[in-house]
Structure formats: structure tokens, C-alpha cells
Amino acid sequence: MNSSSPRILHCAHLVGGQATSLARGERALGAHSRAVAWQPSVFGYPADEILWPDGAGLVTQEAARWRLLARAIRDFDVIHYNYGAPILNWGALDGRHKSMAGGLGGIYAAFNQALELPLVKRLGRVVAVSYQGDDARQGDYCREHFDITFAREVGDSYYSSAIDGAKRDRIACFDRHADLIYALNPDLLHVLPSRARFLPYAHVDLGAWTPVMDGRRSPDAPPLVVHAPSHRGVKGTRYILEALDRLKMQGVPFELKLVEGLPQAEARKIYEQADLVVDQLLAGWYGGFAVEVMALGKPVICYLRHSDFGFLPEGMAADMPVIDASPLSIEAVLRDWLTRPRSQRIEQGLKGRDYVERWHNPAAVAARLLDDYAQALQARSSRR
Numbered sequence: 001m002n003s004s005s006p007r008i009l010h011c012a013h014l015v016g017g018q019a020t021s022l023a024r025g026e027r028a029l030g031a032h033s034r035a036v037a038w039q040p041s042v043f044g045y046p047a048d049e050i051l052w053p054d055g056a057g058l059v060t061q062e063a064a065r066w067r068l069l070a071r072a073i074r075d076f077d078v079i080h081y082n083y084g085a086p087i088l089n090w091g092a093l094d095g096r097h098k099s100m101a102g103g104l105g106g107i108y109a110a111f112n113q114a115l116e117l118p119l120v121k122r123l124g125r126v127v128a129v130s131y132q133g134d135d136a137r138q139g140d141y142c143r144e145h146f147d148i149t150f151a152r153e154v155g156d157s158y159y160s161s162a163i164d165g166a167k168r169d170r171i172a173c174f175d176r177h178a179d180l181i182y183a184l185n186p187d188l189l190h191v192l193p194s195r196a197r198f199l200p201y202a203h204v205d206l207g208a209w210t211p212v213m214d215g216r217r218s219p220d221a222p223p224l225v226v227h228a229p230s231h232r233g234v235k236g237t238r239y240i241l242e243a244l245d246r247l248k249m250q251g252v253p254f255e256l257k258l259v260e261g262l263p264q265a266e267a268r269k270i271y272e273q274a275d276l277v278v279d280q281l282l283a284g285w286y287g288g289f290a291v292e293v294m295a296l297g298k299p300v301i302c303y304l305r306h307s308d309f310g311f312l313p314e315g316m317a318a319d320m321p322v323i324d325a326s327p328l329s330i331e332a333v334l335r336d337w338l339t340r341p342r343s344q345r346i347e348q349g350l351k352g353r354d355y356v357e358r359w360h361n362p363a364a365v366a367a368r369l370l371d372d373y374a375q376a377l378q379a380r381s382s383r384r
Contacts, residue, residue: 001036006126006373008033009076012068013083015132016288017045017203017264018184022080025202044263045203065089069116073123078373080128081178084135084170088112093135093158117177126376128180128369130199133283136171136188138164145190148303148326150282154233167191179376185285198311201291204356211297211353212272213346221255223275223317223338223345226298228267228289229258236281236303236327243331243355247338254338258335274298275345276337281327284308291321291360294352300343301325301333314357321351 008026009020026033037047038061051064072079085093091109120127131270139159142151151159168191172239174181175193182199183189189196218300225244229235237258244256257274260266271277277300279290284305293301301323309317325333337345 004033004369006077006377007075008078008080008373009072010035010080010082010380011072012036012038012051012081012087013085013164014039014041014047015083016201017041017312018130018201018288019134020045020047020080020263021205021362022366022369023048024205025362026370027281028363029366029370033371038064042263043267044265062089066313069120073120073125075362076125077377078126078128079120080369081174082128082130084129084131084174086113086116086170088116090116090170093160093170107221113173117173121177124380126180126373126374126380127174127178128182129178130182130184131171131188131196132184132319133188133193135277136167136183136191137185138167138191140164141191142187145185146284146305148282148284148305149235150236153282154231158233179380180372183311185283186311187284187305189308189311198313199369200316200360200365201288202289202360202362204295204360204362206295206357206361209292209295212248213297213349222253223342224255224257224273225276225278225334225338226257226259226270226274227278228271229280230260230289234280234282239327239330240278246331247335252335252338267320268292268296271296271298275342276334277301278323278325278330278334281325281330286322289358294321294349294356295360297346297349297353299323299337299348300352301330301337303327316372319355319358321348321355323348325347349366 008031010023020035023035025031034048036051038052040050051068052061065088072087074341089109090113091106116164125236139151142149169194174248181196183192183194183196184199184201186198189198203271227240248322257270274293277293279286279300279302281303286300286302290300290302303326304322304324323333
């Protein structure tokens with residue numbers, strides 16, 4: 001293994017484009033880094049390589065998993081698992097393969113879980129894992145500890161005791177074997193091992209996503225509010241729409257565009273027109289969507305759980321330009337920002353751009369990861 005120029009595999013989910021961006025940033029710094037994914041992103045995020053052909057059946061998919069594991073061990077020094085997910089099929093949380101939780105499928109899944117990480121570790125590879133949201137978040141914990149949480153909004157099937165338990169089991173398995181554990185949302189650190197660390201979103205190419213201040217339809221058009229819910233219950237969409245309905249009845253001028261199910265390139269055209277963006281009101285942190293629109297110079301409203309700020313690096317909370325709002329305060333916050341002069345919204349949006357350049361710069365995050373990998377590789381070598 002070469003700690004000065006490590007070979008890094010990011011695998012194998014394309015959640016938010018994070019893995020591909022990190023691989024690109026690591027390559028720019030001299031590493032051999034590659035992001036592979038099982039299938040294309042429904043939102044158009046790219047990957048260096050897609051492994052499952054269109055229409056691939058279960059046998060084809062499982063064969064591809066085993067080939068990737070063999071390749072990971074043979075060709076890479078660092079295996080960075082994305083979205084808290086393994087290469088092999090561990091059963092209950094593997095998409096449409098949930099049926100593998102019982103019978104022969106359950107035995108197969110249990111064998112895979114017992115094999116993969118111990119084998120990778122025994123062969124001297126550094127194991128890193130990033131958690132991004134519902135790969136770690138547990139409904140029972142959220143309902144018990146958070147006053148505001150979408151765990152109370154999404155129904156019993158979204159977070160069940162079985163799903164929560166499966167997540168805890170997977171987290172414990174990675175904790176036994178992983179060298180590095182990261183979380184892209186600070187609330188996840190409540191349920192991850194104490195050694196896990198916060199890692200900012202780093203999926204936006206800052207050279208390609210630049211401020212757009214002239215995207216309005218016409219100078220006299222009312223402010224355009226944009227909201228892009230991937231799941232309306234999770235994002236608190238009903239609170240946003242109800243608040244906007246009340247403001248419309250009060251005569252506050254605005255237009256609204258909901259962005260749902262569009263590829264990133266099409267959605268971006270709408271983002272560029274926005275005067276004000278509402279991200280989410282229940283999770284307690286902003287998502288990758290907010291980073292994208294802040295990079296475009298748009299002011300963002302989001303619920304921020306300040307009790308989670310202790311997990312952030314020093315200075316990040318103080319720099320944060322995100323406009324805080326809860327389900328109770330969203331109407332007042334929207335009224336305030338919709339009735340301000342356009343110049344103030346532009347000024348707030350440019351603060352967001354500065355913030356993204358400092359805290360969500362893919363080059364800076366990739367450099368941090370390369371340093372972490374190097375330290376882990378050195379520690380592995382010293383133990384051999």
C-alpha cells in the first residue's frame with residue numbers, strides 16, 4: 001500500500017453526488033480515486049462507473065457485488081463506503097432485496113455481513129464509511145430526544161422498530177471494523193460511535209455552480225420562492241405551503257415553484273430564478289440542495305437544531321448564513337424576507353456563497369480525507 005498516493009475506492013451509492021465529487025477532488029490532489037455506483041442516480045448525479053446494466057436481475061446484481069469486492073481488495077488501499085452501505089448484500093436495508101431478511105436469503109445476508117468487513121480489514125485495507133441521513137437516523141431516538149423531527153410526520157412504516165434495529169446492527173458492524181467514520185448531518189452523531197466525525201457536504205463543483213443574480217423573470221416580478229422536496233413529509237412541505245397560503249390571503253406578493261422529481265440539470269434552471277429558497281423544516285440541518293442553491297447565491301431558509309452545533313468544527317456555526325425557521329415560525333420568517341428589499345435577499349445569498357466556498361469546498365474536504373487516509377494507512381502499516 002502507498003500512503004503517499006493511495007488508491008481509493010468510493011462505493012457504491014450515488015446519494016447526492018458526494019462520492020463522485022470527493023473522488024474528483026482526491027484525483028486533483030494526486031490520488032488514484034474512483035467512485036463506482038450500482039446504478040445511475042435518478043437526479044442525474046454522475047459516477048465514474050456504473051456496475052449494474054439496465055434491467056439487471058438479482059443474480060446479475062449479486063455477481064457484480066462479488067466482483068466489486070474482489071476488485072476493491074485487489075486494486076485499492078482505501079475502501080470508502082457511502083451511505084452506510086456495504087458492497088455485499090447484508091439483507092434488510094438493501095433496497096428491493098428486503099426479502100433476504102428471512103430463510104435462505106437471511107442466511108446468505110448474515111454470511112455476507114460476517115465476511116466482508118473482517119476480510120477487508122484482515123487484508124490490510126483501510127475502511128472508511130460515510131453516513132448521510134436515513135442510513136443512520138433512527139425513528140425511536142428522534143421521537144424520544146427531539147422536539148421537532150420528521151419521525152413524527154412520516155408514518156409508522158418509514159421508521160419501524162425492525163428498521164431501527166437493522167440500522168443499529170449495521171452501525172455496530174462498521175464500528176468494529178472501520179478505521180474512519182463520518183456523518184454529513186450533525187444529528188447522526190447522536191447515534192453513531194463517539195469517534196465518528198462530522199464531514200461537510202462536498203458535492204458541488206464551485207467552478208460550475210456560480211452565483212446567478214439575474215435569473216428573475218422580470219425586474220417587476222414578485223419574489224420567487226423555491227422548495228424542492230424529495231419527500232414532502234420529511235421536508236416539512238405542508239408547513240411551508242400552509243404558511244404561504246396564509247401569506248397569500250394577507251396580500252403578500254410572491255410566486256412559488258415546487259421542484260420534484262427533476263434531473264439536476266433541469267432543477268438547476270429553476271433554482272437560478274429563485275429569490276428565496278426553503279429547504280426543510282424538520283430535520284434540524286440543511287441538505288445538499290441547500291448547498292447547491294447557496295453556491296448559486298440564493299438565500300436559504302431551514303430549521304437548524306442548535307443543540308447539534310457542538311458537533312460542528314469551530315467557526316462553522318458562527319459563519320452560517322442559513323435563515324433559521326421552525327414549523328411555528330416559518331410564516332413570520334417568510335413574511336419578513338419576502339417583504340424586504342431585493343438587495344437584502346441578494347446580500348444574504350452572497351453570504352451563502354462565501355460560506356459554501358469556505359465550508360463545502362470539495363478540494364478542502366478531499367484534502368482532509370487524504371490526510372485521514374494517510375494517517376490510517378500509516379497506523380495499519382505500523383501494526384503489521
